[in-house]
Amino acid sequence: xxxxxxxxxxxxxxxxxxxxxxxxxxxxxxxxxxxxxxxxxxxxxxxxxxxxxxxxxxxxxxxxxxxxxxxxxxxxxxxxxxxxxxxxxxxxxxxxxxxxxxxxxxxxxxxxxxxxxxxxxxxxxxxxxxxxxxxxxxxxxxxxxxxxxxxxxxxxxxxxxxxxxxxxxxxxxxxxxxxxxxxxxxxxxxxxxxxxxxxxxxxxxxxxxxxxxxxxxxxxxxxxxxxxxxxxxxxxxxxxxxxxxxxxxxxxxxxxxxxxxxxxxxxxxxxxxxxxxxxxxxxxxxxxxxxxxxxxxxxxxxxxxxxxxxxxxxxxxxxxxxxxxxxxxxxxxxxxxxxxxxxxxxxxxxxxxxxxxxxxxxxxxxxxxxxxxxxxxxxxxxxxxxxxxxxxxxxxxxxxxxxxxxxxxxxxxxxxxxxxxxxxxxxxxxxxxxxxxxxxxxxxxxxxxxxxxxxxxxxxxxxxxxxxxxxxxxxxxxxxx
Amino acid sequence: xxxxxxxxxxxxxxxxxxxxxxxxxxxxxxxxxxxxxxxxxxxxxxxxxxxxxxxxxxxxxxxxxxxxxxxxxxxxxxxxxxxxxxxxxxxxxxxxxxxxxxxxxxxxxxxxxxxxxxxxxxxxxxxxxxxxxxxxxxxxxxxxxxxxxxxxxxxxxxxxxxxxxxxxxxxxxxxxxxxxxxxxxxxxxxxxxxxxxxxxxxxxxxxxxxxxx
Numbered sequence: 001x002x003x004x005x006x007x008x009x010x011x012x013x014x015x016x017x018x019x020x021x022x023x024x025x026x027x028x029x030x031x032x033x034x035x036x037x038x039x040x041x042x043x044x045x046x047x048x049x050x051x052x053x054x055x056x057x058x059x060x061x062x063x064x065x066x067x068x069x070x071x072x073x074x075x076x077x078x079x080x081x082x083x084x085x086x087x088x089x090x091x092x093x094x095x096x097x098x099x100x101x102x103x104x105x106x107x108x109x110x111x112x113x114x115x116x117x118x119x120x121x122x123x124x125x126x127x128x129x130x131x132x133x134x135x136x137x138x139x140x141x142x143x144x145x146x147x148x149x150x151x152x153x154x155x156x157x158x159x160x161x162x163x164x165x166x167x168x169x170x171x172x173x174x175x176x177x178x179x180x181x182x183x184x185x186x187x188x189x190x191x192x193x194x195x196x197x198x199x200x201x202x203x204x205x206x207x208x209x210x211x212x213x214x215x216x217x218x219x220x221x222x223x224x225x226x227x228x229x230x231x232x233x234x235x236x237x238x239x240x241x242x243x244x245x246x247x248x249x250x251x252x253x254x255x256x257x258x259x260x261x262x263x264x265x266x267x268x269x270x271x272x273x274x275x276x277x278x279x280x281x282x283x284x285x286x287x288x289x290x291x292x293x294x295x296x297x298x299x300x301x302x303x304x305x306x307x308x309x310x311x312x313x314x315x316x317x318x319x320x321x322x323x324x325x326x327x328x329x330x331x332x333x334x335x336x337x338x339x340x341x342x343x344x345x346x347x348x349x350x351x352x353x354x355x356x357x358x359x360x361x362x363x364x365x366x367x368x369x370x371x372x373x374x375x376x377x378x379x380x381x382x383x384x385x386x387x388x389x390x391x392x393x394x395x396x397x398x399x400x401x402x403x404x405x406x407x408x409x410x411x412x413x414x415x416x417x418x419x420x421x422x423x424x425x426x427x428x429x430x431x432x433x434x435x436x437x438x439x440x441x442x443x444x445x446x447x448x449x450x451x452x453x454x455x456x457x458x459x460x461x462x463x464x465x466x467x468x469x470x471x472x473x474x475x476x477x478x479x480x481x
Numbered sequence: 482x483x484x485x486x487x488x489x490x491x492x493x494x495x496x497x498x499x500x501x502x503x504x505x506x507x508x509x510x511x512x513x514x515x516x517x518x519x520x521x522x523x524x525x526x527x528x529x530x531x532x533x534x535x536x537x538x539x540x541x542x543x544x545x546x547x548x549x550x551x552x553x554x555x556x557x558x559x560x561x562x563x564x565x566x567x568x569x570x571x572x573x574x575x576x577x578x579x580x581x582x583x584x585x586x587x588x589x590x591x592x593x594x595x596x597x598x599x600x601x602x603x604x605x606x607x608x609x610x611x612x613x614x615x616x617x618x619x620x621x622x623x624x625x626x627x628x629x630x631x632x633x634x635x636x637x638x639x640x641x642x643x644x645x646x647x648x649x650x651x652x653x654x655x656x657x658x659x660x661x662x663x664x665x666x667x668x669x670x671x672x673x674x675x676x677x678x679x680x681x682x683x684x685x686x687x688x689x690x691x692x693x694x
Binding site: 341342344345389390392393394395396397399400401402403404405410412 | 641642643645646650666668669671672675677679681682684686687
């Protein structure tokens, strides 16, 4: 009976899209590990001197030696070129295991298909297939973090991306988990000591050397952080675009912001956006913001967030910038589950209120749900299995609020937004080693107990639904391997 | 099971409007429909097709209940007693049944329509059977149950999307719908059995092959 119900559920939430089937098939013609994002997309963490293509693989260090003779080594590192070779040779690079997990545990499309199907990737498929793996390639979708300056210290983040986290671990050290979460010594081992904003940064210098050449051909440019609006380089990019006599009007410009910065900065940001959009200096302006659930629970996960202020700022941006799209990047973690439906409904209400033909898409907002993998103690997999039912219900809710067809005239959730919640359900249900699970549950308890002590928060008050689970986690003894 | 009010005045005997599908599977139509043969002859009909053998071929089966132009809400059920090869129609507690031989034909590839028998262009206009009336709620079960009332009452407290998520999984149901403000968007009706089979409003444009996602 259980098997039948499981099967029924799977069928009920299963979907297939001919568009993505076509992309997946074409990728597989080259190899089961082929993914265009390895060429077309890059995220450069200049505060660390690290880079990666696609968010899922870990970052790797950029060699200053390579960079000296070739500023494009911010993207085209020798390490990455070797991964490209693996893909062209029909192998699946180990660093891309996020997608292999999705593909091996479900019939869902992985991000390999989604990212290769994007219009900053798909048109270049034939060109990339023909390339020698050693060749430099100018990315079309570029993300850059100039600095780790940030006023938030989100529970799953760390000092490499948040100066607020740096201050905390300098004072208290790492967390009492088995992996000593965010212990400053890890930064040393991983070569991830961030440059301070006041220090000279050769990676930022290389970026500005490359920028005039890069800017012309860019499809999408996205500034991330830290909190980008706390970095002078972000404002420099905005002013460059505002002052350029012949701007790249095809550019899709995106800026990450926690929208939890002082009002003065929010207003200054809105002014720049209005100038850029009113003069049609870009094709599209998207703000990527982050929130992982609703209300106080969201504030707990993203320390520094004042939820109501944040939601007001979202409304302010959408009301004052009639062409802007606001995308919510969700790091879906164990603490997201109890109230996630409220966020689904909240974002749907914004879609309904601010949808208009002036925007690039009718939908003013998008909900991009990616499940957290690290730190492991905060993933949805640590939760008790019954929480999968809640995710299953959330998948039904977002499907219900979906559009029948992804065209401008319809307001609601798109297929991609829906699929990403469905696959979180699949991932939660995928097998996990029992011993590892107990370790991570213990870490969950110990992490949040220390979190409450250091930050004056109250886990049990904020998450009454998880109180019993939390207390059980604290009773788990350290597992000896 | 379905709770429905029929607008008999808008139906004209002797025209394609004389029969309206309430809930039906298309193909060789199977389901419940409202039927008007004259101003004094109004019926609720349960219909289906069976297959017995190559010699006998497919056979049409139906069973009717005279509803005497009742224009109030009626609770109607079409109950398949597979074990005893019997199809039962129930209108507000009045039942009639029909026995059959052979097997009911395979409807697995059919769509379930509400308010029509089949709205696709491939169906002849006289067989599309658009309904005049109001459907309030529908429940489709995998087994014979006696829980329609409680199932429908279950969601009366649904005032927000959050309430929808508090509904229990109903493993006996394939889909349950209630047509209220809280359970619908401009395009979909929520499946309150929590099986995820949300009903979608039909629009030819959404069915175009190139636009299917």
